[in-house]
Amino acid sequence: MSKPELVVVGGGLAGSEAAWQAAERGVKVVLYEMRPRVSTGAHTTDRLAELVCSNSLGSNLPDRAAGVLKNELRRMGSLLLRTAEEVAVPAGGALAVDREQFAERVTNALQSHPNIEIRREEVTAIPEKPAIIATGPLTSPRLSRALEKLTGFEHLYFYDAIAPIVVADSINMDVCFRSSRYGRGGEEGDYINCPMNREEYERFVDALVNAERIELHDFEKPVLEGGHGVRAGKGKFFEGCLPIEVLARRGRDALAFGPLRPVGLTDPRTGKRPYAVVQLRQDNLAGTLYNMVGFQTNLKFGEQKRVFRLIPGLENAEFARFGQMHRNTFIFSPALLLPTLQFRTRPDLFFAGQITGVEGYVGNIATGLLAGWNAARFLQGKQPLVLPRETMLGALCHYITHASEADFQPMKANYGILPPLPRRIRNKRKRYSAYAQRARAALDKFLQTISEP
Numbered sequence: 001m002s003k004p005e006l007v008v009v010g011g012g013l014a015g016s017e018a019a020w021q022a023a024e025r026g027v028k029v030v031l032y033e034m035r036p037r038v039s040t041g042a043h044t045t046d047r048l049a050e051l052v053c054s055n056s057l058g059s060n061l062p063d064r065a066a067g068v069l070k071n072e073l074r075r076m077g078s079l080l081l082r083t084a085e086e087v088a089v090p091a092g093g094a095l096a097v098d099r100e101q102f103a104e105r106v107t108n109a110l111q112s113h114p115n116i117e118i119r120r121e122e123v124t125a126i127p128e129k130p131a132i133i134a135t136g137p138l139t140s141p142r143l144s145r146a147l148e149k150l151t152g153f154e155h156l157y158f159y160d161a162i163a164p165i166v167v168a169d170s171i172n173m174d175v176c177f178r179s180s181r182y183g184r185g186g187e188e189g190d191y192i193n194c195p196m197n198r199e200e201y202e203r204f205v206d207a208l209v210n211a212e213r214i215e216l217h218d219f220e221k222p223v224l225e226g227g228h229g230v231r232a233g234k235g236k237f238f239e240g241c242l243p244i245e246v247l248a249r250r251g252r253d254a255l256a257f258g259p260l261r262p263v264g265l266t267d268p269r270t271g272k273r274p275y276a277v278v279q280l281r282q283d284n285l286a287g288t289l290y291n292m293v294g295f296q297t298n299l300k301f302g303e304q305k306r307v308f309r310l311i312p313g314l315e316n317a318e319f320a321r322f323g324q325m326h327r328n329t330f331i332f333s334p335a336l337l338l339p340t341l342q343f344r345t346r347p348d349l350f351f352a353g354q355i356t357g358v359e360g361y362v363g364n365i366a367t368g369l370l371a372g373w374n375a376a377r378f379l380q381g382k383q384p385l386v387l388p389r390e391t392m393l394g395a396l397c398h399y400i401t402h403a404s405e406a407d408f409q410p411m412k413a414n415y416g417i418l419p420p421l422p423r424r425i426r427n428k429r430k431r432y433s434a435y436a437q438r439a440r441a442a443l444d445k446f447l448q449t450i451s452e453p
Contacts, residue, residue, distance in 0.1 A: 005027070005030065005130070006030070006130050006375050007130065008022070008030070009131060010134035011031055011035070013080060013364040014364045015048075015135075015353065016031075016049040016079075018134055022373075025380070028115050029117070032122075033048060033119075034121065047103035048103065048110055050099070054163065056091060058095065058361070060093055060095040063433045066413050069393060071436075087101040092181065122142070124143055130349070133350070134355065136354045136364070144329065147331065161243045161297055164323045167318040169318075175194070175312045176312075177268050181264030183264075191279045194280070195312060196277065196311070201256060203310060204311060208244065209249055213303075298325040305319060333403075336351075338386075339386045339394075339398055341356065347378065347384075352371035357408065358396055358411065359411055367393075370397065387446065390439055391442050391446070418435055421438070
């Protein structure tokens, strides 16, 4: 008897996880990835699951929202989370990876799976057979047009940005110091910190807000035509990934209270807390590259070199990669998808990853996992799964499929989307711990009732 066949479109985080999960359940998977034949403008390799922005998968602490979602993925057998932990680099309480080794290991795992065939082709039409669309924020224009025809909605989008990467040997460690906030992480400290006094900070902010930016292109028509869309569109940015220069324009101290906040850090040269701190996080296992935390930017490359070298300790910085802007695309999931991630009018078609409106690496992996499970169940004649809303993944899927048109924005794991606790807990740490315990219990109970590992 032949195995059921599933098409997965997109070899990013969601598509890679979805393909693996379906294949592990006995489904023959054909995974399409258009790179390297068709480039995206943001990717630099042909590997699957390439991380194009930060190398951090967010907090690993069990009482943080991202940590809760990671624990759910561990319990559900995520390939990508397991791989991330195998190639982790120091990052305090966060999970960060050597991005090259991460992508290479995921690619090798999928290439060697007996139930997965990888085709390096661009998909320009919606597959007529059972499929998962996981093309992510950089969906090709031709497939975007096919999706618009299928959904009846124009794509929604916002601009996202990636941070520069600095060569470790070019960092002045006579000025910078190693430490993690509040002493978390390794003995020496997992971050390199560039301290600023007020004068240095204000000089940097002045240069930043007056620097030249790369002009944004008119990638798509306005999304609000015809009354459909959300508060996003040309020239709009996702709040969770604002370019550093956009944030700086919000106020003189916006950076000092944002990505440059100095809390939990002491400059060993002065014995005091700096006025502001730029943190650098290790980007590869060898420790030769560091990315600038929170420094997503759309400045011209020459301006990045000029302005960022005003940061103490980076006066002679060598940039292995400059920051840049790219477009993120997502569909209007509340009108189009079920909590199973199935398309409402075509149950053999699933969507996963950032194209659904889920934000963040771990959210993309998680929705890929659920789409892979549910596509396999559909092909095997089983009922697709709706996870409990008390779980972080269940809450994410409920949000993207139930939000109102006025409220729908890209969403990452956070406690605000979970149902309220039975009783109010004022202490934040205890409240978060209660959410985490409830999520774990809900998932364990749910998994006991279904035929999944």
